[in-house]
Amino acid sequence: MIIDKNQAFQLLRDGEVVSLPTETVYGLAARIDHEKAISKIFTTKERPSFDPLIIHVSGIDMAKEFVSSWSSKLGSLCEKFWPGPLTIVLPKNSKVSSQITSGQPTVAIRCPDHPIFLEMIQKLGVPLAAPSANKFGKTSPTCVEHVLEEFEGKVPVVDGGPCKLGIESTIIQLHDDGLEVLRPGTLGTKDISQIIPGISVQLREKNHLPGGLENHYQPAKPLILFSKEILIEKLPSYLQDKSYGELQLNENHSLAARELYGQLRLLSKSTEYSFIVLKNFEQYQKKSSWTPIVDRLLKASSSIF
Ligand code: TXA
Ligand code: MG
Numbered sequence: 001m002i003i004d005k006n007q008a009f010q011l012l013r014d015g016e017v018v019s020l021p022t023e024t025v026y027g028l029a030a031r032i033d034h035e036k037a038i039s040k041i042f043t044t045k046e047r048p049s050f051d052p053l054i055i056h057v058s059g060i061d062m063a064k065e066f067v068s069s070w071s072s073k074l075g076s077l078c079e080k081f082w083p084g085p086l087t088i089v090l091p092k093n094s095k096v097s098s099q100i101t102s103g104q105p106t107v108a109i110r111c112p113d114h115p116i117f118l119e120m121i122q123k124l125g126v127p128l129a130a131p132s133a134n135k136f137g138k139t140s141p142t143c144v145e146h147v148l149e150e151f152e153g154k155v156p157v158v159d160g161g162p163c164k165l166g167i168e169s170t171i172i173q174l175h176d177d178g179l180e181v182l183r184p185g186t187l188g189t190k191d192i193s194q195i196i197p198g199i200s201v202q203l204r205e206k207n208h209l210p211g212g213l214e215n216h217y218q219p220a221k222p223l224i225l226f227s228k229e230i231l232i233e234k235l236p237s238y239l240q241d242k243s244y245g246e247l248q249l250n251e252n253h254s255l256a257a258r259e260l261y262g263q264l265r266l267l268s269k270s271t272e273y274s275f276i277v278l279k280n281f282e283q284y285q286k287k288s289s290w291t292p293i294v295d296r297l298l299k300a301s302s303s304i305f
Contacts, residue, residue: 002144003156005116009123011156017041019133019147020120021160022056022112024085024168024185025140025261026147027130028155029056029120038099038129044154047136052102053129054087054169056112058121063109066127068093071174073196080195083113085165085185089173100129110169116160132168133157139219139261139268139300142166146265166258167292180204184292186257203291216299217261220268222275223247225297225304227282234305242274249278253289260293264300 003011008018015034019026028045030037032055042049057063060078064070067090074088092107101107109127112118121128132140133147133155141147144159151157170185172192178200181189189201224235224244232240245267250256267276278297281304284290298304 001152001156002148002159005119005158008116008156008158009120012120012124012128017044017155019141019151019155019157020114020117020128020130021144021158021163022114022117022130023083023163024112024165025142025163026133026144026157027056027112027117027128028133028151029117029128029130031124031126032096032100032129033126035097035099038097041129041131044151045131045134045136047131049099050102051131051136052104052108053100053131054108054110054171055096055100055127055129056117056121057109057127058118059083059111062121062127063088063111066093066096066107066109067091073179073199074172074174077172077192077195078111081187081191082111083118084111085113085169085187086110087169087171087183089171089182106173108171114160116158137216137218139217139264140168142258142261146262149265162258162262164258165254166260166262167296170292178202184295186254186292188289188291190288217296218300219264219276221245221273222302223264223297223300224275224277225281225301226277226279227305228280230277230279231305239275243272244275244277245270245273247276247278249284249293253287253293256290257293260296 015037017030017040020029087110089106089108096107142163147157170187171183181203
């Protein structure tokens with residue numbers, strides 16, 4: 001069901017779960033001070049309780065209310081990039097329940113760049129926890145139709161138009177020896193190091209996010225990546241005589257990110273195809289601006305040849 005922002009406000013205020021648009025992907029939002037609403041996020045998404053949620057704030061002042069110590073380095077990044085696709089991880093204080101952080105001593109915080117989401121947080125005066133509005137491990141939704149496909153009859157959604165970025169926020173954590181990117185996003189390592197000159201910014205080689213599994217963002221049909229050409233003979237025999245749909249990425253990495261999840265959903269829905277292929281994957285692995293897309297493709301795929 002599509003609802004307007006006034007209905008969304010009332011539902012959120014009363015401890016319900018509502019899907020809201022952000023600039024990255026649609027989220028499944030609930031106020032962080034309502035235990036039942038937070039539980040409903042986990043059950044609706046079928047998300048394991050060991051995978052913590054990001055809390056969404058209206059700005060730096062609100063973020064500071066929920067951490068036990070603030071970092072001036074991360075603060076300067078928030079000043080530059082909030083509202084926007086940057087999530088910071090900091091030690092939590094007692095106002096954030098361990099239900100939200102899955103028992104971890106840290107909390108992930110971001111300020112989303114969408115007027116409807118920001119208005120909800122400001123009117124409620126409380127952060128909203130919000131994972132992407134998809135079943136656990138599946139492709140994130142980037143428009144209202146995707147949310148309806150996923151949760152029609154279960155969670156109401158506010159239509160805020162298609163998401164302008166299309167993939168999830170960059171998650172970073174500060175350590176003694178520099179910054180670590182826990183999940184790459186459209187905000188790249190260069191953007192970050194420009195704000196804090198001299199800092200080392202490392203991308204985690206493997207996904208060690210709590211709850212992060214090798215496979216994530218998975219479309220309903222298998223996605224198979226080919227480094228160069230499509231070589232049908234490499235496929236398992238049960239796929240060799242089946243038809244496939246080809247994922248065609250836009251040459252522009254920003255547009256490719258925006259369209260990626262929508263394309264995967266569309267190809268998965270087609271009755272013509274049994275699986276999806278992407279050729280010339282190697283070319284994307286060579287360019288740093290494609291890092292977040294390569295990350296999603298690797299996790300969404302079932303094999304690479
Ligand atoms: O763009 C986004 O970040 C979207 C929109 C809705 O804001 N949200 C999103 O949430 O992608 P979700 O739950 O689908 O992914 C959040 C990731 C999870 O992989 C989780 O493990 C990680 O953030 N995370 C949450 N809290 C963390 C923490 N304290 N330390 C490290 N990772 C954390
Ligand atoms: Mg997600």
